[in-house]
Amino acid sequence: MADPDKAMDEAGLANPSVREYVRYWAELTGADRVEVVSAADDARLIDEALAAGELEPAGEGRYYSRSYHKDTARSEERTIVATNDPKDKGVYNNWRPASEMRPLLESKMRGALVGKTMYVVPYLMAPPGNVLAPWAAGVELTDTRTVVLHMIRMARVGSEFVNDLEDPDSFVRAVHVTGELESLGHGTPDDQRYFVTVADERTILHFGSSYGGNALLGKIAHGLRQGAYDGWDSRKYLAEQYMLIGIHDKETGETYHICGGFPSASGKTNLAMMLPPDALGDRYHVSFYGDDIAWLWVDEESGRLYGMNPEYGVFGVAKDTNEITNPTALKSIDEGTGTIFTNVAYNPQTQEVWWEGRTPQPPADVTGWLDWMGSPIADREPGDDSPWAHPNSRFTTTLDNVPNIAPDYNAASGVPIDAIIFGGRTRDREPLIRAIDDLAEGVYDGLTLGAEATFAAEGVDGQLRYDPMSNRPFMAYGEGDYARHYLDVVGAAKEQPIFAHVNWFQRDPEDGHFLWPGYRENLRPLLWLIQLKKGEVTGRKTPVGIIPTKEELLLDGVEITPEDLDTILSIDVDRWRQEIGFREEHLAQFERMPEEIWEAHRRVAAALEAEAQ
Ligand code: GDP
Ligand code: PGA
Ligand code: MN
Ligand code: MN
Secondary structure, X not given: OOOHHXXXXXXXXXXXXXXXXXXXXXHHHOOOEEEEOOHHHHHHHHXXXXXXXXXXXXOOOOEEEOOOOOOXXXXXXXXXXXXXXXXXXXXXXXXXXXXXXXXXXXXXXXXXXXXXEEEEEEEEOOOOOOXXXXXXXXXXXXXXXXXXXXXXXXXEEOOHHHHOOOOOOOOEEEEEEOOOHHHOOOOOOOOOOEEEEEHHHOEEEEEOOOOHHHHOHHXXXXXXXXXXXXXXXXXXXXXXXXXXXXXXXXXXXXXXXXXXXXXXOOOHHHHHOOOOOHHHOOOEEEEEEEOOOEXXXXXXXXXXXXXXXXXXXXXXXXXXXXXXXOHHHHHHHHOOOOOXXXXXXXXXXXXXXXXXXXXXXXXXXXXXXXXXXXXXXXXOOOOOOOOOOOOOOEEEEEHHHOOXXXXXXXXXXXXXXXXXXXXXXXXXXXXXXXXXXXXXXXXXXXXXXXXXXXXXXXXXXXXXXXXXXXXXXXXXOOHHHHHHHXXXXXXXXXXXXXXXXXXXXXXXXXXXXXXXXOHHHHHHHHHHHHHHHOOOOOOXXXXXXXXXXXXXXXXXXXXXXXXXXXXXXXXXXXXXHHHHHHHHHHHHOOOOOXXXXXXXXXXXXXXXXXHHO
């Protein structure tokens, strides 16, 4: 049996409530050893993981890992938000009673760590000193060393983050047990995996996965689900799946901050790491604050909406990352240190990694190359063109490694928000950008975000589905209450941010090519949005928002045909009228949807009908 007190004494973990929690779970899981971790333990843990074969070397200071082949994405179906109040049941949160879930998860975890180490990972999901820091402390307990290594990259980790809490009890209890992955019945009716946030008890219990999106409890479960619930419960803030960037105009000296939600694997990380197009690079610089989560609140002093990134690292999609699409990501990997790759293709002889889109063709000499499941490429049947890397393979690196990290990313204050954008993979209908300058219409637009599903979650790829504010997998309470809270938080700001819907993914119906070149060029519609907010351009009014004219969009150097440009800057009124019907059904599922949202819906519908006359 472990001696948790000895381990906590040695690590200086002093918070009495945390100590009681650690003792409780050490006993329940039967852990042989307890180890309290801080960021300073990284090098030792890396060495241990290499020695144990959990990591393999992938060049100087870089590491390769593989997850169980059925455990490669977030599982939305197995994810549950539990509370003690049935009123918290929404459409997407898979609500269950806390009284049912807690005993179930405890029974699965009982004795699960016999013979194993329980790692204690104290963390903070906020820049130290931020106004939301009181909701940001947590302690993850995990049985998996690679999860600890990922947590050290993705969150601020150490006992100091939980020792001096004003209320010693105000930390999130986050327990992670991987379990025996081969025997969990992945995807069968007898699936044993449960990813539960008991939101009103500030307890997270995840059983059955070591994949980042299910196992890094600070990031996903606390940063998004628990954060969303706490933000609502306290009436103080929003926790959203948003990237957050600064656009600096070197000519005027001004910096604008834009945050926004796109579903997983739809471009947040790429946008945050954006290098301006060559033609605009002399004037503009884009800085990275966050690429997956933003917490938003109204700053008391200025009365403005503020945002910060609670994370400390990047958990990025590898696919299609290359010198042209995302040179910043490659620099973070190559010039930074400590990157961990997961489920990419790997060559143990040369210590190289590869993924689809890294180079136009895979390495010509396949000697030594293994696909993401560890099978030699050389042994493949002729004609087998299955991907070498998993489509949801990832790289994990700390913010310090990101070349365009904002100089003030760690500032306690956060940054004022000028614009909120929504987007996703939508192959038709959605133009390049449409701006919305009304709060209720902006929130309505976010709630009706429809996009294609991606490989970042288990299930169908490519199917269009509604994903409100890109938060569908992270909804913690009812959608109507969520809309009310969103209107209240943003509505309390003295200066309203402008909203916009963007789409980098419209395709040609015939040959499927992307109409807009995307990536670096995405700065152009964002600059237009800022100009619109400042009154420097007027755009063209449509029933679904304001669209840039060709002249207003700075297009020098963009490779696009006039026909494609026309398509992405126009509205197909009949397609939109059809969409209004779908939206009506979508919104009608939710209880207590605020009247402002329905009014916005009816305004947009009426404007479309008028346009069709
Ligand atoms: P995130 O999961 O929302 O952070 O999305 P990422 O930024 O990691 O991008 C997911 C995938 O979409 C990657 O394969 C990117 O290469 C691709 N992607 C990102 N931005 C664009 C874009 O503007 N155009 C196109 N065609 N693909 C993009
Ligand atoms: P992503 O982040 O949105 O960048 O893919 C991880 C996730 O949401 O699982
Ligand atoms: Mn995400
Ligand atoms: Mn991302």
